[in-house]
Amino acid sequence: MEAIRLTDLIQAVSGRVLGGTPSDTALVREIRTDNRQVEEGDVFFAFVGEKINAHRFVDAAFEAGAAACVVQEVPEKIREDRVLILVEDTIKAYGDLAAWYRSRFRIPVIGVTGSVGKTTTKDMLAAVLEQKYRVLKTQGNFNNNIGLPRTLLGLESGHEMAVVEMGMNHLGEISCLTRIARPSCAVITNIGDAHIGILGSRENILRAKCEIFEGLSGDGFAILNGDDDLLPGRTYPCPVTWIGAGEGCQVRAEDIDDSFSEKLTFTAKTPAGSFPVTVPQPGYHMIYSVLTAIAAGLAFGLAPEEICAGIESYVPTKMRMNIERLSGNTAILNDAYNANTASMKAALRILSRREESRKIAVLGDMLEQGDMEEALHREVGRAAAEFSPDILVTVGRAAGYIAEEAGKAGLARIYACRDQEEARAVLKDLAGPDTAFLFKASRGMRLEDLAAFVKGCLEEA
Numbered sequence: 001m002e003a004i005r006l007t008d009l010i011q012a013v014s015g016r017v018l019g020g021t022p023s024d025t026a027l028v029r030e031i032r033t034d035n036r037q038v039e040e041g042d043v044f045f046a047f048v049g050e051k052i053n054a055h056r057f058v059d060a061a062f063e064a065g066a067a068a069c070v071v072q073e074v075p076e077k078i079r080e081d082r083v084l085i086l087v088e089d090t091i092k093a094y095g096d097l098a099a100w101y102r103s104r105f106r107i108p109v110i111g112v113t114g115s116v117g118k119t120t121t122k123d124m125l126a127a128v129l130e131q132k133y134r135v136l137k138t139q140g141n142f143n144n145n146i147g148l149p150r151t152l153l154g155l156e157s158g159h160e161m162a163v164v165e166m167g168m169n170h171l172g173e174i175s176c177l178t179r180i181a182r183p184s185c186a187v188i189t190n191i192g193d194a195h196i197g198i199l200g201s202r203e204n205i206l207r208a209k210c211e212i213f214e215g216l217s218g219d220g221f222a223i224l225n226g227d228d229d230l231l232p233g234r235t236y237p238c239p240v241t242w243i244g245a246g247e248g249c250q251v252r253a254e255d256i257d258d259s260f261s262e263k264l265t266f267t268a269k270t271p272a273g274s275f276p277v278t279v280p281q282p283g284y285h286m287i288y289s290v291l292t293a294i295a296a297g298l299a300f301g302l303a304p305e306e307i308c309a310g311i312e313s314y315v316p317t318k319m320r321m322n323i324e325r326l327s328g329n330t331a332i333l334n335d336a337y338n339a340n341t342a343s344m345k346a347a348l349r350i351l352s353r354r355e356e357s358r359k360i361a362v363l364g365d366m367l368e369q370g371d372m373e374e375a376l377h378r379e380v381g382r383a384a385a386e387f388s389p390d391i392l393v394t395v396g397r398a399a400g401y402i403a404e405e406a407g408k409a410g411l412a413r414i415y416a417c418r419d420q421e422e423a424r425a426v427l428k429d430l431a432g433p434d435t436a437f438l439f440k441a442s443r444g445m446r447l448e449d450l451a452a453f454v455k456g457c458l459e460e461a
Contacts, residue, residue, distance in 0.1 A: 001153050003027040004101065006068060009043060010085055012100035013070060013093035020083035026067060031097065031153055033146070040065035045090050047146070048072065058084075070094075091145060098149030099180040105155050105162075110296060111181050113166040113174055113209050114189025114225075116342045118143065119317050121189050121289040122165045128293040128310030132302050133160040140317055141337070143167035148177050161300070169195040169368065171208050178215030185299070186212045186222040186238070187292055191230040194340040197370020206230050213237050223295045225288055241299070243291035251295040253277075258284040261354050262323060268294055268304075275304045279311055281321065282353060285346040319448055321350065328433035329356060330458050336439045336447035339366045344380045347440045348387040354436040361389040362423070362450060364441025365396035374401050381405025389438075391415070391430060395423045396445060420446075424453055431457035 006026040010017065030042045035057035038044050044061035046054040046069060058069045068083035072090045087093040102109070112122045119141045126137040136159045138151045143165035151164055166177045178186075191206045199205050213222070216238055224231050226242035226249040242249045245256065254274075256266040264279040264286050277294075279286050290311055297307040316322060319337035326332065331354065335347045344363065351359050361384060369376050381402040384392055392414045394403040403416035417423040431454055439451040 001030055001101075002156055003029050006043070006083070008100075009068075009097060012097045013085065013087050014096065015070065015085035015087050015093065018074065018084040018086050019078040019080050020068070022068065022083050028067060031094075032061070032066075033094070033150075035061040035064065035066075038064040038066050041067045043068045043070065045070045045094050046072070047090050047094075095145055095149045095176065095180050098152040099182070102152045102155065102180065102182060105159065107155075107159060107161055108184040108300065109162045109164060109181055110185040110187060111164055111166055111178060111183030111212055111215075112187040112189070113168070113212050114187070115192030115194045115205060115209075116340060117189040117285065117289055118165050118167065119337075120286070120320055121187060121292050122163050123317055123320075124289040124293040124311070124314050125163045125187075125296055127314040128297045128302065128307050129161055129163065129300065130313075131297075131306040131310040132300070134158050135160070136162040138163065138165040141165060141167065143177075145173070145176060149180060152181060166212060168208055168211075169198050171199065171204065172211070174208060175211040175214050178212045180215070182215050182217055183212070184217050184220050185296060186216050186220065187296075188212065188222070188224050188231060189288060189292070190225050190228045190342070192340050192342050193369070193372065193376060194338075195368050196372050196376075197368045200370070202230060221299070223292050227288075241295045243288065243295050245287065249291075251291050251298075253287040253291055256284065256287060258282065258349075259353060264290075270294060270298060270304075272298050272304060275308065277308060277311060280314060281316060282323075283321070283346050283350045285342075321347065324455070326455065326458050328458065329435075330433060331356060331436045332451050332455055333436060333438040334448060334451045336441060336445075336451060337443060339364070339440050339442050341366070341376050341379050341383075344440055345383045345387075347438055348380075348383055348389070351389055351436060351438040352387040356434050356436040358391070358432075358435040359389040359438075360391040360393065360430060360435060361438045362393045362395065362427070362440070362447065363399055363402055363438075364394070364445035364447050365398040367398075367442040367444050369398070373398050377401035378405040381407075382409050385409030385411040393417060393423060393426055393430075395420060395441065395447065395450070399441070420450055423450055427454050428457055 006022045038061045044066045070085045168174045221239045227244035243251045252269045253266040321335045324332045384406040415426045439447040441447040
């Protein structure tokens with residue numbers, strides 16, 4: 001973050017000063033939401049969450065040297081020697097500040113949303129664009145009404161472009177985020193079934209994702225998935241570049257070869273000509289993130305050679321199909337950050353391509369599926385039987401439907417575990433050489449803990 005005047009911050013958040021007298025020359029160098037990180041001259045925002053009300057840490061922030069604190073609750077005693085700024089909602093004020101701060105930078109911003117592949121697409125976009133520009137990108141998946149402002153507040157004068165991720169689980173959330181980010185380019189990766197239990201239908205998910213256009217700049221454009229069954233055939237408020245494997249896509253993948261265990265190859269057919277692409281990550285689904293990055297790279301003036309170099313430099317975010325090779329010809333495929341039916345199928349497909357002689361799929365609950373929970377888990381069960389790992393281990397109540405349906409479809413060796421404790425006992429006995437383990441579930445299932453457990457078992461063997 002670059003220094004801003006405290007008086008400008010007060011105006012940006014529509015704040016009312018309760019205590020202290022802000023100096024016209026006082027500069028703010030960092031915005032903090034954790035009082036333990038506060039240093040001299042920072043401004044602390046006191047958020048109110050489900051578990052913690054940060055107003056209790058305001059005094060500690062002042063003692064650490066905070067120049068001011070932004071609050072939504074009036075304290076019993078107001079200190080006249082400290083600047084206290086009252087707002088209606090501190091989280092909204094945080095977003096308002098980020099929107100004002102972002103407006104100071106006349107640079108392209110790419111906003112990425114969608115049901116599956118947001119983080120992968122964001123990382124791939126950044127890897128390509130960094131071949132020509134200094135790019136700020138969302139770290140991890142900080143894509144909500146706190147994470148996105150935090151990213152934008154990291155803009156500095158040297159940045160030439162930003163790539164930000166926008167997540168949601170309710171209507172109206174992306175509308176808020178896009179008005180903060182004001183993207184120049186809107187990306188929708190696809191319309192899947194993530195959060196369908198909250199939104200009710202894929203059509204409502206489409207409506208929610210299309211809120212990204214509400215904040216699009218006047219000369220902005222979109223990059224959309226032409227292979228998705230819901231995105232094409234609609235009218236959009238801006239020019240659209242369609243990507244995919246279908247004939248109607250301007251940036252298209254041809255001659256796709258996903259038979260490799262740790263890479264993907266295809267030929268990119270684009271308005272700038274055709275060229276071969278090698279992706280250092282397995283899976284057919286990767287074509288969509290890569291094609292999006294190719295389309296953006298061409299739109300922002302990169303040559304095909306620069307685009308390919310960026311693709312080959314791509315490194316996935318933690319727990320996004322991270323492949324760890326261990327001794328004894330064993331491998332752990334940690335894709336445990338999140339899950340829905342599409343990503344479960346993609347992960348099972350990748351496991352089926354592995355060269356190890358034994359393949360074990362460890363699948364947990366997909367959360368927020370609502371009334372569709374049983375049907376969607378059973379769909380994954382049928383996919384598991386189709387890709388036919390040697391052993392299927394399910395973890396959790398809903399994942400039991402995966403096990404049951406996979407068994408009905410003919411998969412022979414299945415262990416249905418109620419929780420991680422049961423799964424650990426099973427996996428300890430299964431840990432052995434020449435084996436690939438896949439771990440995949442929704443974030444709340446924390447299957448990365450099981451991945452670490454199996455890694456420990458393999459290292460001790």
